[in-house]
Amino acid sequence: MTDKMKTRFPLGRGIILAVLLLFSVIQLFPLVWLIDFSLASNTEFFTSKLLIMPKEIQWGNYPRAFIDGHFLLYLKNSLLVNTLAVVVVLVLSICSAYAVTRMRWKFSQAAKSVILLGMMIPIHATLIPNYMIYDFLGVRDTLWSLLLPYVAFSLPQGLFLAASYMESVSKEIEEAAIIDGCGTFRLLGSIITPMMKSSLITVMIMTYLNNWNEFMMASTYLSTSKWKTLPFSILEFTGQYRANVAVQFAVMTLTAAPAIIIYIILSKHITKGVAMGAVKG
Amino acid sequence: MKKILVSLLAAVMVFGATACSPSGQQTSGGKTVIKVFSNLPDRTTGQGLVEQKIFDQYMAENQDIDIQVEALDDEAYKIKMKAYASGTNLPDLISVWGQPSFLDGYIDAGLIAELDPNDYDGYGFVEGSLAGFSKNGKLYGLPRNTDMIAFYYNQKLFGDNNWSVPATYDELLALAPKIAAAGISPVAMDGNDKWPISIFITDLLVKIAGTSYQAETLKAISSGDFSHPMYAEAARLLQDAFDAGLFQPGFEQQDYGTAQNLFINGQAAMFYMGSWEMSMANNQEIQPEVRDNIRAFTMPVVSGGAGVATDIAAWNGGGHSVVAKSPVKDKAVALLNYIYKPENWTKIAWENNVCMSAQDFSQYKTGSETPVQLQLIDIFSQATSISGTTINDLGSSDFKTKFEDLSQQISIKSITPEDAISALAN
Amino acid sequence: MLKDKRVIAILIAPSLAAFIFAVLAPIVLSFVYSFTNSSGIGRFTFVGFENYSALAKDRAFWNALLNSALLAAGFVLIQHPIAILTAWLLDRVGGRLETFFKTAYFIPNIISSAVIAILWKYIYNTNFGLFNVIARFFGGEGVNWLGTGVAIWSVLVVLVWHGFGWGMLIYYTGIKNIDPVLYEAAAIDGCDDKKMFFAITLPLMRPVIQVNVTLALISALKQMETVYLLTKGGPGNETQFVATYLYKQAFQSGNYGYGNTISVVFVVICLLTTAFLNRLFRERGI
Numbered sequence: 001m002t003d004k005m006k007t008r009f010p011l012g013r014g015i016i017l018a019v020l021l022l023f024s025v026i027q028l029f030p031l032v033w034l035i036d037f038s039l040a041s042n043t044e045f046f047t048s049k050l051l052i053m054p055k056e057i058q059w060g061n062y063p064r065a066f067i068d069g070h071f072l073l074y075l076k077n078s079l080l081v082n083t084l085a086v087v088v089v090l091v092l093s094i095c096s097a098y099a100v101t102r103m104r105w106k107f108s109q110a111a112k113s114v115i116l117l118g119m120m121i122p123i124h125a126t127l128i129p130n131y132m133i134y135d136f137l138g139v140r141d142t143l144w145s146l147l148l149p150y151v152a153f154s155l156p157q158g159l160f161l162a163a164s165y166m167e168s169v170s171k172e173i174e175e176a177a178i179i180d181g182c183g184t185f186r187l188l189g190s191i192i193t194p195m196m197k198s199s200l201i202t203v204m205i206m207t208y209l210n211n212w213n214e215f216m217m218a219s220t221y222l223s224t225s226k227w228k229t230l231p232f233s234i235l236e237f238t239g240q241y242r243a244n245v246a247v248q249f250a251v252m253t254l255t256a257a258p259a260i261i262i263y264i265i266l267s268k269h270i271t272k273g274v275a276m277g278a279v280k281g
Numbered sequence: 282m283k284k285i286l287v288s289l290l291a292a293v294m295v296f297g298a299t300a301c302s303p304s305g306q307q308t309s310g311g312k313t314v315i316k317v318f319s320n321l322p323d324r325t326t327g328q329g330l331v332e333q334k335i336f337d338q339y340m341a342e343n344q345d346i347d348i349q350v351e352a353l354d355d356e357a358y359k360i361k362m363k364a365y366a367s368g369t370n371l372p373d374l375i376s377v378w379g380q381p382s383f384l385d386g387y388i389d390a391g392l393i394a395e396l397d398p399n400d401y402d403g404y405g406f407v408e409g410s411l412a413g414f415s416k417n418g419k420l421y422g423l424p425r426n427t428d429m430i431a432f433y434y435n436q437k438l439f440g441d442n443n444w445s446v447p448a449t450y451d452e453l454l455a456l457a458p459k460i461a462a463a464g465i466s467p468v469a470m471d472g473n474d475k476w477p478i479s480i481f482i483t484d485l486l487v488k489i490a491g492t493s494y495q496a497e498t499l500k501a502i503s504s505g506d507f508s509h510p511m512y513a514e515a516a517r518l519l520q521d522a523f524d525a526g527l528f529q530p531g532f533e534q535q536d537y538g539t540a541q542n543l544f545i546n547g548q549a550a551m552f553y554m555g556s557w558e559m560s561m562a563n564n565q566e567i568q569p570e571v572r573d574n575i576r577a578f579t580m581p582v583v584s585g586g587a588g589v590a591t592d593i594a595a596w597n598g599g600g601h602s603v604v605a606k607s608p609v610k611d612k613a614v615a616l617l618n619y620i621y622k623p624e625n626w627t628k629i630a631w632e633n634n635v636c637m638s639a640q641d642f643s644q645y646k647t648g649s650e651t652p653v654q655l656q657l658i659d660i661f662s663q664a665t666s667i668s669g670t671t672i673n674d675l676g677s678s679d680f681k682t683k684f685e686d687l688s689q690q691i692s693i694k695s696i697t698p699e700d701a702i703s704a705l706a707n
Numbered sequence: 708m709l710k711d712k713r714v715i716a717i718l719i720a721p722s723l724a725a726f727i728f729a730v731l732a733p734i735v736l737s738f739v740y741s742f743t744n745s746s747g748i749g750r751f752t753f754v755g756f757e758n759y760s761a762l763a764k765d766r767a768f769w770n771a772l773l774n775s776a777l778l779a780a781g782f783v784l785i786q787h788p789i790a791i792l793t794a795w796l797l798d799r800v801g802g803r804l805e806t807f808f809k810t811a812y813f814i815p816n817i818i819s820s821a822v823i824a825i826l827w828k829y830i831y832n833t834n835f836g837l838f839n840v841i842a843r844f845f846g847g848e849g850v851n852w853l854g855t856g857v858a859i860w861s862v863l864v865v866l867v868w869h870g871f872g873w874g875m876l877i878y879y880t881g882i883k884n885i886d887p888v889l890y891e892a893a894a895i896d897g898c899d900d901k902k903m904f905f906a907i908t909l910p911l912m913r914p915v916i917q918v919n920v921t922l923a924l925i926s927a928l929k930q931m932e933t934v935y936l937l938t939k940g941g942p943g944n945e946t947q948f949v950a951t952y953l954y955k956q957a958f959q960s961g962n963y964g965y966g967n968t969i970s971v972v973f974v975v976i977c978l979l980t981t982a983f984l985n986r987l988f989r990e991r992g993i
Binding site for chain 1: 711712722723725728729730736740747793796799800804807808809811813814815818819823835872877880922931932950954957970977978981
């Protein structure tokens with residue numbers, strides 16, 4: 001995009017920026033609000049104000065949240081289960097999207113529709129049946145009991161996005177590679193995957209977001225604290241600190257922080273991926 | 282990229298292998314494991330603290346026992362219990378509510394172990410407190426406490442403003458606008474969870490019908506016929522409260538925490554909640570000017586009602602049961618019996634100003650009770666009758682949700698008493 | 708090579724297995740339970756189509772569906788037009804500001820819906836909430852935002868607000884993928900910005916819009932956590948969505964069989980909606 005383009009704006013750059021800025025204030029407010037109240041005392045919280053200037057900043061809320069919320073253990077579990085879920089979803093999305101959009105077989109469309117059905121299934125309908133299945137298989141209260149549903153419920157979106165991408169680009173490069181004798185798996189790994197990087201990042205973020213804050217399944221399938229994930233901190237705290245909302249806010253801020261940090265890091269990659277896509281046109 | 286993927290997948294396999302090691306095993310380090318599923322997630326204050334103290338004490342006395350606690354908040358607890366009930370790996374000792382709406386299903390499914398009533402002869406359980414935990418003459422659980430509903434109020438706030446504790450329901454309603462004029466809400470009510478409103482209705486029913494409340498209500502639930510005038514009357518009185526502005530504005534969507542915080546932060550003069558909240562009086566999270574001034578009174582009499590001031594709404598709700606198919610059933614029963622030895626639950630709960638147990642605790646008075654604790658115990662010991670289980674918990678869980686929905690709608694006048702009664706009928 | 712059965716099997720089998728294991732199997736179980744009077748605990752008997760005929764007469768269920776439709780309309784008619792416009796404007800800002808705005812808009816999506824629900828509960832609070840504080844400042848009366856009659860609209864505002872960043876990001880990526888040469892050519896031809904938006908941006912965005920609208924409709928149907936934590940479907944059943952109603956029936960009312968009936972019908976409705984959308988988009992040639 002050239003500078004010339006940017007000056008050709010009907011409303012004027014200033015107004016545009018003002019509108020965008022207003023939107024960003026609206027969208028950023030919860031974060032500011034969360035942090036603000038996590039540093040206040042409980043009494044200040046229930047005053048009739050928008051934001052509070054704590055009389056005395058209550059840093060003490062954080063150590064309590066950190067220790068009583070089992071922050072490190074739950075963070076480790078969250079990172080582990082989410083990273084595994086993301087990796088598996090990515091691999092399966094690429095493979096299955098290729099199989100249903102490029103490979104020629106009778107049931108390709110049927111297979112795609114079937115997997116996409118997963119997107120329409122409300123997880124809450126599967127809680128108890130899945131519990132029975134996991135209990136029967138003996139994987140309840142293990143990493144598998146989270147990993148399996150997380151992958152299964154994120155895969156449809158992954159397949160959906162990956163397949164949409166593959167349908168939208170021409171097959172010429174791939175066909176050339178095949179003529180050159182490139183095998184399917186090498187083709188997937190070294191040609192297609194790099195090509196659809198920006199789509200895959202979207203899949204990655206989506207999977208991550210789907211599961212990072214998930215607690216319905218986690219609280220149903222897990223019993224011991226061995227594999228409990230970060231949302232448990234919030235869950236356990238609402239019971240434990242009912243009379244102290246400020247400490248609850250500290251734990252919410254703490255649990256939100258890793259996701260936001262990871263997002264900001266990934267956000268750069270998105271920009272890069274998008275820019276690269278734009279240059280190559 | 283490929284290498285990373287391969288190594289990550291390998292990691293999955295490894296974790297899979299470790300994850301697949303048997304999880305249902307009953308020993309750990311040569312100790313017998315007793316799995317406890319509790320509805321008391323806060324293990325550092327209140328009832329959770331008492332429960333944990335007793336467990337720690339038990340493990341110290343019995344080196345061969347390892348008690349593993351999983352605790353969730355009420356709502357999450359009830360859902361997880363259903364999941365447990367659908368599988369084969371249940372915990373050994375569980376929290377229960379001695380009410381048909383909760384316990385009946387589990388008893389009928391044969392999941393709850395029968396207890397021997399003779400074991401508890403010397404335990405001093407208050408008369409009638411085991412009723413909710415029994416079915417067809419068999420005992421299935423033990424009650425933790427005697428719960429009572431009360432209006433907690435801020436004595437200093439009342440004194441400073443010359444408000445007096447109401448002796449009649451009309452006085453209570455007349456007090457509401459005076460308090461509102463001072464810029465605060467009269468009564469903080471947890472309307473979002475709905476059950477406190479149902480308890481409020483029970484409270485009114487007791488004051489309207491007196492001792493016939495429970496017998497009549499059981500009849501009404503089994504026949505679906507709520508035409509007895511007391512139900513319409515209670516609904517009308519609740520709507521009078523709405524008209525008088527007794528509860529904070531928007532109470533129907535404010536939860537337990539919000540309502541409680543309105544009270545403990547001086548935004549509401551009263552808080553309608555169960556006797557388990559007597560521990561507010563020594564909760565260090567609460568500012569001292571409120572904490573030290575918390576007092577309580579019960580629902581005042583209604584005009585023309587058969588119930589007197591000492592007919593109160595009180596019941597035995599929470600308790601413990603042992604799972605019938607537990608591989609360590611005998612040990613779980615032994616633990617259960619240990620918890621309820623008077624010198625354990627009753628004494629520790631009382632000493633920590635947490636709650637009134639369902640057993641005789643008169644011998645454990647310490648002299649350091651909080652004023653509100655003494656008030657509540659006085660009210661209870663002077664009661665001429667107690668209501669037993671509240672109306673919402675007297676039927677099935679389907680009846681419970683239906684009744685609680687309707688009580689919320691009645692309380693904001695989005696349904697007339699007549700329509701609510703006919704909705705209950707079908 | 709593209710017909711190699713073995714390769715196809717290797718590529719698709721794990722995904723199908725995940726589907727069968729975690730999605731199909733529970734649905735089949737649900738289907739079986741939908742014909743029972745199970746309470747979720749213990750024994751049950753088969754009751755034929757009793758649950759299904761009860762569902763047809765259940766006003767709370769139809770109201771929940773209506774709420775889902777309202778939400779879908781809110782997404783498609785309010786959230787998405789704003790998201791496309793914002794993405795379009797954002798594309799022209801450039802530099803660090805562009806990155807900042809893009810990041811900022813997306814932040815609510817990263818925060819747990821538990822936190823979002825609590826935040827809005829306080830914003831809507833009648834006593835000390837932000838909206839009523841502002842209203843009183845201007846001498847107005849406080850509104851009971853989550854009270855009867857108003858609650859559903861307040862809930863919609865939260866959901867439209869919460870999902871905004873996600874829609875925006877996908878549109879933004881779509882816009883970034885449009886070849887700038889096209890705009891330059893149009894500029895040389897003397898097209899103004901408005902014309903460019905309607906003649907180039909929108910038509911080229913069609914596939915992206917299709918993806919986004921489909922995703923939005925599905926998320927409207929599946930809405931659960933935020934609503935549940937914000938209003939519990941109340942007052943009464945006013946703000947019930949299908950998933951929250953299903954949850955309430957299955958887990959709170961102890962009507963597990965009936966809850967499964969709802970989820971079977973729910974799945975069918977979701978499938979029909981998607982099929983309808985696909986057809987619509989195909990006929991319009993989008």
